[in-house]
Amino acid sequence: MLRELELRELEQPVDPPKHYFLYSLLFPPPHATTTASTFKSLRPFISVELIRKGAEAELYLTTYKGRPAVLKRRVPKRYRVRQLDEYIRKTRTRREARLLERARRAGVPTPSVYHVDEERTEIVMQYVEGERAKEYLLRTGDAGLMRKIGEHIALLHGNDIVHGDLTTSNIILADTGLHFIDFGLGAVSTSIEDKAVDLVCFRRSFVATHPEIADAGWNALKDGYGRYPRAPDVWERFEQVVRRARYL
The missing domain is CATH 3.30.200.20 (Phosphorylase Kinase; domain 1)
Structure with missing residues (x-):
């Protein structure tokens, strides 16, 4: 899938790099x-x-x-x-x-x-100065932060941006709010499957890193992600991807 996304992105016009x-x-x-x-x-x-x-x-x-x-x-x-x-x-x-x-x-x-x-x-x-969401959540156990994170992911997916490496280590809490970083594995995609996989990978990472707030935090994220109009379709595909993964 990653190879397909890379080729898809390469088909877009490329502006010549500036100031090399x-x-x-x-x-x-x-x-x-x-x-x-x-x-x-x-x-x-x-x-x-x-x-x-x-x-x-x-x-x-x-x-x-x-x-x-x-x-x-x-x-x-x-x-x-x-x-x-x-x-x-x-x-x-x-x-x-x-x-x-x-x-x-x-x-x-x-x-x-x-x-x-x-x-x-x-x-x-x-350079964005602040605390990573990972350290903040481990320190405070503030599951409510995941609602705001879900809202931001809804904006990304609503604009057909798949992050590719969603983890609490790639979100910084700055004075001006949440900042998402490290889009190196991301892509532009309209695919519901790609967006579901984005969330499946985040779920695995989140549960492994923050087991104490896994359920409360993920439910909060789902509430925030509900701002994306196609959220029901993504969650339906999310469950399908999880079921497929069990047999791999």
């Missing part, structure tokens, strides 16, 4: 410090600090035009054929940047995208 020539000056290899005196709008010194290393990408805390920012760099996978690896990383980089912007237009807060370098498979985006 700036990148080598602005963002050197990790753990380096450089000068960018040519660009007066930028601070003279830009530091890059590794803050998280995941299976798909590395995150670096940096500064972009005087603003705190996060540099997301997709790392090569040596076990994949080089051409396939480059295709996957470039596709996901381009798609994630588009989905972040599409989600913002839909009313779901996400980090603003400052810069995209498809060739280097890197995105520079706004």
Whole structure:
């Protein structure tokens, strides 16, 4: 299914990436410090600090035009054929940047995208300061937060955005409200099946991470998700997907 979604997204027109020539000056290899005196709008010194290393990408805390920012760099996978690896990383980089912007237009807060370098498979985006929903829920047991999360997912699905990796680790509680992050496995899809799978994966993750509030939290999410007009269809397909998964 992921392969089909990637191909479907690639059929859409691709705008040529902008400002690639700036990148080598602005963002050197990790753990380096450089000068960018040519660009007066930028601070003279830009530091890059590794803050998280995941299976798909590395995150670096940096500064972009005087603003705190996060540099997301997709790392090569040596076990994949080089051409396939480059295709996957470039596709996901381009798609994630588009989905972040599409989600913002839909009313779901996400980090603003400052810069995209498809060739280097890197995105520079706004640094959102706050607590991850995972830590907040573990600390407080506030199952009611899941209602608001459900409302945001309803907005995503209502605008045909499938996140692809819904977990409480990918939601940040900032002063301005919830922010959804990490759309690297997401896609644009009108499919009820895809939206149901999005929720099935979230349910598994949520129950495993927050067993104490699993039932109350999930019921709250369903209440919030009810804002999506096609929610009944999605939940019906949700049950079908769960039943199929039992026999895999």
